[in-house]
Amino acid sequence: MKKSSSPAVQRFFQVLVTLAVCAAGILIGQLLRETGAPAETIVCIYMLVVVICASVSTGYAYGILSALICTFAYNFFISVPHYSLAPISPYFILTASVVFIVSILISSITSKVKEGEVLARKREEETNVLYHLARDLSGEMSIDAAIEITLTNIASVFQTDCRMLQFDENEVPLRTFVLLEDSRLNKEAVTNVDRDFAEYKSRPAKGYYVNETQYEWPMYSQNGKVIAAVAIPVETIHRMTPLDIQMVSTMVETAAIAFDKIILARIQQHDQHLVSQERYRTNLLRSISHDLRTPLAGISGTAEVLMEELEPGTSPYEMAHNIRKETIWLYNLVQNVLSLTKLQNSNFAIKAQVNILEEVVDSAVETMEIRLPERKLNKIYTDELIACKLDPSLLKQVVINLIDNANKYSPVDMPIEIVIRRSKGNPAMAEILIRDFGDGLSQAELDKIFEMFYTTKAKNKKAIRGYGLGLPICDSIMKAHGGSIQARNREDGKHGAVFILELPVADLSGTVAQA
Known part of the structure; x- marks a missing residue:
């Protein structure tokens, strides 16, 4: 003015x-x-x-x-x-x-x-x-240009020098700020490293803070984070009226809205790029996995036929056996990749129905008894039949993965225990416990065990080697059911690890009343 x-x-x-x-x-x-x-x-x-x-x-x-x-x-x-x-x-x-x-x-x-x-x-x-100011900022998608527009408008209206300091997404000030002094723009002015700007964490009552040299107007995003701050020298403020100071506050608020819009647009653009990349990756994995399953099934079948025609213990028999073993490993890997991409699909929805939990777990145990004839599987169930709303095929896959995992990391002559019971802490939840008698899990393993591709060295030399997808898949399936999976060491005085699955118990009161 x-x-x-x-x-x-x-x-x-x-x-x-x-x-x-x-x-x-x-x-x-x-x-x-x-x-x-x-x-x-x-x-x-x-x-x-x-x-x-x-x-x-x-x-x-x-x-x-x-x-x-x-x-x-x-x-x-x-x-x-x-x-x-x-x-x-x-x-x-x-x-x-x-x-x-x-x-x-x-x-x-x-x-x-x-x-x-x-x-x-x-x-x-x-x-x-x-x-x-709003007209100049409208449609602007560059933060640098928006800063220059804001400072230029303030300088021209109030005939003053001014400056603006940006903050990153963690509300940490950048090392340099933009200074408009004597109509010249300096974009590399050095920020005072000794100042922490802690007062900016809360909005000022008057809209600005005052120190010995300048008045400062912090700019906040919609979620309350500080994104920038405008400063005007005290000398200029002394010749300004209260209405002028109020106008500066309004201009800063207008600029803050524009800045927040630019930042949000950048985030959305970045998220869209990530979604596009993830969709491409998922489609590529699914396509490759589908193309691999058919020849792998053929190779495995051919190796099994050869084993039937060869004498056990001979070199050709061992070669066919190794071919079948490696093919099964690769087939399971492909199957898990398909399952994982399916679970990570945002449009995926489980086909859940009310099932007796013991029946689903029994089906998984029977499958593993055929695969692991040398391993003893002990079922420990309560007398109560527990019903849960679940997808039987998916839960069966979880139990199979956990039994297979316990088989890898415990001595072959020790049993694996499968327990079904109501949760002691919350009777509205059912628990499935898979317990082994191995060495247990270290704290480092407990911290990373559900991370993708994380594996540890197996104790059972006959077990097929892991690939670090089984437990992440189990975690995704349980979350899709509204449940959870946890890993811990046994607390009953015995060595070994225990995996705990939790599922909501189905409410059958309406069904019984209707019957």
């Missing part, structure tokens, strides 16, 4: 105007008196002088000054004897009081009108400034 004259100059100018108007009114009154005009007419001229002085000035002082001058002039020039101070009568006091009251009322009305005019002019200027 344009610089206005100082208050002292304005006061001096208004005093001169008041004296000039009073002098003109007194002169006109004298001329009328010389022409024989009655005293009432001259009083009206003096009243008009008071009204004019109160109207053209700001505040009450100039109206009261003109009232004093006109009252003295009436006593000195109009009252008899002329050109001398007449004795003060009750009528003179009444007239003087009326003149003073009129001057005060006119001054009050004029001041309010002028304040309204000033406020309206300020509002109009604010609207124009904000319109230009």
Whole structure:
């Protein structure tokens, strides 16, 4: 905004105007008196002088000054004897009081009108400034350009130097800030490394913070994080009105909305790119996996036929056996990759129905008894039949993966325990425990065991080697069911690991009542 004259100059100018108007009114009154005009007419001229002085000035002082001058002039020039101070009568006091009251009322009305005019002019200027700022920022997708636009608008409106400091997504200030000084833009000004800007964590009550050198307006995103801050030197603030300071706050808020929009657009664009990459990766894995399953099944079948025709213990038999073993490993890997890509698909939904939990687990145990004839599998069930809403094929895959995992990491002559029970901490949840008698899990293994492709060295040399997908798949399946999977070491005084599956128990009360 344009610089206005100082208050002292304005006061001096208004005093001169008041004296000039009073002098003109007194002169006109004298001329009328010389022409024989009655005293009432001259009083009206003096009243008009008071009204004019109160109207053209700001505040009450100039109206009261003109009232004093006109009252003295009436006593000195109009009252008899002329050109001398007449004795003060009750009528003179009444007239003087009326003149003073009129001057005060006119001054009050004029001041309010002028304040309204000033406020309206300020509002109009604010609207124009904000319109230009919003117009310049609209459609802008570059933070650097938005910073330059904001600082340029502030500098041009308030005739000041200004600066802006950005913060990263962790609300840490950048090492450099943008400085607009003497109409020159410096984008590499060095940030004060000793300052932590801790006060920015909370929004300032007035909209800005004040220190010895500058006023600072932090800018916040919609989620409350500080994204930038605008600073103006104290010297500029001293010549600004409260309305000007408020306008700076409004401009900063407008810029903050634009900045937040740019940041959000960047995040959305990045997320869309990641989604596109993930979709391409998933489709590629699914396509490759589908293409691999058919030849792998053929190779495995051929190797099995060869084993039937060869003598066990011979070199050709061992070669066919190894081919079949490696083919099964690769087939299982492909199958797990397909399962994982399916589970990670955002459109995937499990086909859950109410099933007896023991029946689903029994089916998985029977499958593993065929695969692992040398391994003893102990089932420990409660007398209560527990029903859960689940996808039988998916839960069966989880139990098979966990039994296979326990087989790898425990001695072959030790059993694997499969326990089904209600959760002790929450009876509304059912638990499936797969317990082995191996060495257990270290803390490092417990921290990473559900990470993709994380594997440890198997204890059972006959077991097919792992590939680090089984447990992540189990985790995804349990989450899709609204349940969970946990890994820990046994707490019953025996060595070994235990995997705990939790599933919500189905509410069959409605079904029973209906039956």
